[in-house]
Amino acid sequence: xxxxxxxxxxxxxxxxxxxxxxxxxxxxxxxxxxxxxxxxxxxxxxxxxxxxxxxxxxxxxxxxxxxxxxxxxxxxxxxxxxxxxxxxxxxxxxxxxxxxxxxxxxxxxxxxxxxxxxxxxxxxxxxxxxxxxxxxxxxxxxxxxxxxxxxxxxxxxxxxxxxxxxxxxxxxxxxxxxxxxxxxxxxxxxxxxxxxxxxxxxxxxxxxxxxxxxxxxxxxxxxxxxxxxxxxxxxxxxxxxxxxxxxxxxxxxxxxxxxxxxxxxxxxxxxxxxxxxxxxxxxxxxxxxxxxxxxxxxxxxxxxxxxxxxxxxxxxxxxxxxxxxxxxxxxxxxxxxxxxxxxxxxxxxxxxxxxxxxxxxxxxxxxxxxxxxxxxxxxxxxxxxxxxxxxxxxxxxxxxxxxxxxxxxxxxxxxxxxxxxxxxxxxxxxxxxxxxxxxxxxxxxxxxx
Amino acid sequence: xxxxxxxxxxxxxxxxxxxxxxxxxxxxxxxxxxxxxxxxxxxxxxxxxxxxxxxxxxxxxxxxxxxxxxxxxxxxxxxxxxxxxxxxxxxxxxxxxxxxxxxxxxxxxxxxxxxxxxxxxxxxxxxxxxxxxxxxxxxxxxxxxxxxxxxxxxxxxxxxxxxxxxxxxxxxxxxxxxxxxxxxxxxxxxxxxxxxxxxxxxxxxxxxxxxxxxxxxxxxxxxxxxxxxxxxxxxxxxxxxxxxxxxxxxxxxxxxxxxxxxxxxxxxxxxxxxxxxxxxxxxxxxxxxxxxxxxxxxxxxxxxxxxxxxxxxxxxxxxxxxxxxxxxxxxxxxxxxxxxxxxxxxxxxxxxxxxxxxxxxxxxxxxxxxxxxxxxxxxxxxxxxxxxxxxxxxxxxxxxxxxxxxxx
Numbered sequence: 001x002x003x004x005x006x007x008x009x010x011x012x013x014x015x016x017x018x019x020x021x022x023x024x025x026x027x028x029x030x031x032x033x034x035x036x037x038x039x040x041x042x043x044x045x046x047x048x049x050x051x052x053x054x055x056x057x058x059x060x061x062x063x064x065x066x067x068x069x070x071x072x073x074x075x076x077x078x079x080x081x082x083x084x085x086x087x088x089x090x091x092x093x094x095x096x097x098x099x100x101x102x103x104x105x106x107x108x109x110x111x112x113x114x115x116x117x118x119x120x121x122x123x124x125x126x127x128x129x130x131x132x133x134x135x136x137x138x139x140x141x142x143x144x145x146x147x148x149x150x151x152x153x154x155x156x157x158x159x160x161x162x163x164x165x166x167x168x169x170x171x172x173x174x175x176x177x178x179x180x181x182x183x184x185x186x187x188x189x190x191x192x193x194x195x196x197x198x199x200x201x202x203x204x205x206x207x208x209x210x211x212x213x214x215x216x217x218x219x220x221x222x223x224x225x226x227x228x229x230x231x232x233x234x235x236x237x238x239x240x241x242x243x244x245x246x247x248x249x250x251x252x253x254x255x256x257x258x259x260x261x262x263x264x265x266x267x268x269x270x271x272x273x274x275x276x277x278x279x280x281x282x283x284x285x286x287x288x289x290x291x292x293x294x295x296x297x298x299x300x301x302x303x304x305x306x307x308x309x310x311x312x313x314x315x316x317x318x319x320x321x322x323x324x325x326x327x328x329x330x331x332x333x334x335x336x337x338x339x340x341x342x343x344x345x346x347x348x349x350x351x352x353x354x355x356x357x358x359x360x361x362x363x364x365x366x367x368x369x370x371x372x373x374x375x376x377x378x379x380x381x382x383x384x385x386x387x388x389x390x391x392x393x394x395x396x397x398x399x400x401x402x403x404x405x406x407x408x409x410x411x412x413x414x415x416x417x418x419x420x421x422x423x424x425x426x427x428x429x430x431x432x433x434x435x436x437x438x439x440x441x442x443x444x445x446x447x448x449x
Numbered sequence: 450x451x452x453x454x455x456x457x458x459x460x461x462x463x464x465x466x467x468x469x470x471x472x473x474x475x476x477x478x479x480x481x482x483x484x485x486x487x488x489x490x491x492x493x494x495x496x497x498x499x500x501x502x503x504x505x506x507x508x509x510x511x512x513x514x515x516x517x518x519x520x521x522x523x524x525x526x527x528x529x530x531x532x533x534x535x536x537x538x539x540x541x542x543x544x545x546x547x548x549x550x551x552x553x554x555x556x557x558x559x560x561x562x563x564x565x566x567x568x569x570x571x572x573x574x575x576x577x578x579x580x581x582x583x584x585x586x587x588x589x590x591x592x593x594x595x596x597x598x599x600x601x602x603x604x605x606x607x608x609x610x611x612x613x614x615x616x617x618x619x620x621x622x623x624x625x626x627x628x629x630x631x632x633x634x635x636x637x638x639x640x641x642x643x644x645x646x647x648x649x650x651x652x653x654x655x656x657x658x659x660x661x662x663x664x665x666x667x668x669x670x671x672x673x674x675x676x677x678x679x680x681x682x683x684x685x686x687x688x689x690x691x692x693x694x695x696x697x698x699x700x701x702x703x704x705x706x707x708x709x710x711x712x713x714x715x716x717x718x719x720x721x722x723x724x725x726x727x728x729x730x731x732x733x734x735x736x737x738x739x740x741x742x743x744x745x746x747x748x749x750x751x752x753x754x755x756x757x758x759x760x761x762x763x764x765x766x767x768x769x770x771x772x773x774x775x776x777x778x779x780x781x782x783x784x785x786x787x788x789x790x791x792x793x794x795x796x797x798x799x800x801x802x803x804x805x806x807x808x809x810x811x812x813x814x815x816x817x818x819x820x821x822x823x824x825x826x827x828x829x830x831x832x833x834x835x836x837x838x839x840x841x842x843x844x845x846x847x848x849x850x851x852x853x854x855x856x857x
Binding site for chain 2: 112
């Protein structure tokens with residue numbers, strides 16, 4: 001084998017050379033060209049990146065159904081769905097700017113890495129001009145960052161963390177779904193009406209980005225009412241049994257339990273809490289209550305009986321009676337035989353909003369599309385009057401406070417709407433400390449190369 | 450040449466040709482044809498082929514030579530990625546310090562884990578490494594990402610923000626990972642020949658060059674006296690002890706080298722795409738490395754690289770075939786027939802890619818215990834012996850048999 005001598009002189013020389021190398025001016029130049037994946041033929045490709053395997057596969061499957069429906073409607077098929085109720089009328093069922101809409105799908109596996117790999121292959125191989133989807137905030141933030149670098153538009157699917165349009169906001173990324181802060185702001189007045197303003201809350205929080213921002217938001221909103229936060233316990237994401245976390249609640253003197261959990265976590269923790277008889281208990285002379293800030297119908301179905309009477313918030317529910325919701329539920333129901341989830345709704349709406357923005361901008365260039373979406377006000381998409389705020393690319397709209405139904409009529413009829421909190425009440429300044437404060441910025445929009 | 454014998458040199462040259470011409474080889478179908486779905490010659494996947502190839506080569510140095518089955522190798526991949534992204538955050542987007550630091554840090558980390566885990570062998574060693582890797586995953590996922598001390602950024606993954614120091618960054622340098630201004634994500638050549646398109650990506654060629662270097666190193670290692678010692682450990686560790694040799698330093702050295710290979714792969718992953726996620730360290734990721742090595746052929750030089758390519762191909766290509774695509778493929782058939790075929794194929798593609806991969810894995814392990822390499826050898830023998838009289842095989846009874854592999 002060869003010998004390798006290191007001398008002091010040699011080491012210094014090498015270090016100096018390496019240092020000089022690092023400080024060297026740009027040897028190779030890179031320059032910007034036209035936009036990434038500009039559709040030149042008769043069709044335009046969208047990338048639907050949803051979890052098809054892993055813990056959120058149910059949501060992912062529903063999102064994919066919504067996307068297929070949206071593509072059908074954009075290409076003039078079906079009954080047009082929300083195209084008929086959408087306040088902007090530039091979409092006419094001939095695709096996007098006369099180009100037929102085609103799509104590719106990928107599996108995020110609810111992992112940032114896999115999601116980025118899948119999105120990259122859509123951009124590099126299939127020529128997707130826009131990426132959308134996802135059912136977790138971690139994935140949304142990761143893919144949003146990728147789309148920013150690659151120079152395509154990202155229309156977020158289901159992501160509820162404040163960070164997506166907070167400290168991790170990006171010029172090329174847009175979110176229609178609501179967030180943790182909005183949940184807190186919408187829930188607080190309802191909780192006050194139902195349970196009074198003198199309560200002691202105990203938080204169980206999923207130990208990751210979404211859990212923290214959600215807990216922070218709810219604690220702040222309820223403390224503003226006069227509630228006291230007794231304790232906040234972080235639970236590992238992989239937990240399936242929460243008994244050991246529920247037992248201390250009984251002796252803590254708290255009279256409200258807030259479960260900052262989502263998906264399977266929430267189903268398990270709620271079931272444990274109910275099994276421990278928390279809901280029959282009396283503490284401080286009041287009934288013990290449980291609150292689940294983020295609800296979805298798919299979770300309600302998992303929790304079964306235990307969900308009855310539990311209060312939470314949601315982005316949209318199929319039982320809403322406005323024209324947009326009815327049109328969407330009708331065409332979704334006719335195609336698939338059951339009502340859509342809130343994940344399906346937000347994905348469907350995001351696709352239409354993108355198509356509309358391209359048409360209004362008259363260009364596929366991400367910067368033009370972003371400009372068309374910024375400050376855009378629309379209606380008829382199921383949430384009432386909605387604003388896409390320019391400063392952080394977050395939609396501001398009414399938030400639904402829902403409750404587990406006591407007497408469900410069908411397996412889909414699990415939630416009833418308690419109150420529709422108006423958008424003004426859940427609006428916050430773009431430099432709110434929970435959203436990255438003054439330092440958070442969208443950065444420059446990127447048209448790609 | 451280069452200290453290699455003729456056979457190894459041929460292998461190195463073949464690998465070099467394959468990696469350098471990969472953009473052609475992996476894109477055999479014209480872009481507009483129905484078969485374009487199976488093209489794998491786009492930058493991201495080519496980079497992954499090569500990076501996971503490096504990872505598997507490193508794993509093979511430990512598993513293939515010493516027989517120690519590490520079930521926690523993904524931990525080093527993750528450590529390498531985090532190290533690289535931290536370099537991006539603190540110094541600059543230049544990939545050189547990032548890759549160097551990721552190799553060094555993964556090396557140090559493997560000293561620690563190796564020292565403890567190598568006190569046991571066999572299944573206990575595997576369990577120990579698995580435990581360490583899961584511990585690292587939990588640390589990265591939540592413990593080390595709390596708002597007060599945020600080292601890993603948890604579920605979201607560590608990424609570079611505009612307000613990071615980046616003390617060596619200057620105007621004019623690209624805002625993406627680069628090699629002295631040569632952006633990793635850029636393509637230096639996009640070739641259009643008739644209906645075909647070939648992409649030549651900067652990042653891919655950097656990875657390919659590094660692959661060739663580490664592949665060469667691994668050949669040298671396999672053929673060195675050190676490699677022979679490692680094989681001795683695998684064949685019978687007790688015998689080695691009786692001869693008065695202490696195998697521990699050798700196994701630890703192999704473990705560290707293998708950890709550094711994994712760290713290098715992690716650093717490269719982060720250099721191609723500046724984000725480090727905790728799930729890179731999960732036990733499924735570790736299991737994937739073991740699968741790659743066994744699928745390709747443990748203990749062979751080229752096997753792990755083939756295995757890595759095979760698995761990544763399925764993950765990225767098969768998972769993207771949806772019903773829409775299937776209907777296009779079978780659209781020439783009568784309607785009922787078309788729907789029927791889609792119905793049959795549907796469970797095996799798209800979200801069912803795990804199923805297809807599982808079936809293939811079972812087939813390979815059952816019929817080709819030596820992995821894909823054995824398949825290649827059998828084919829080679831078949832071609833060579835055709836038309837010739839079969840030679841007298843060596844007397845099987847009087848030929849030193851290979852020791853059975855620990856994994857068998």
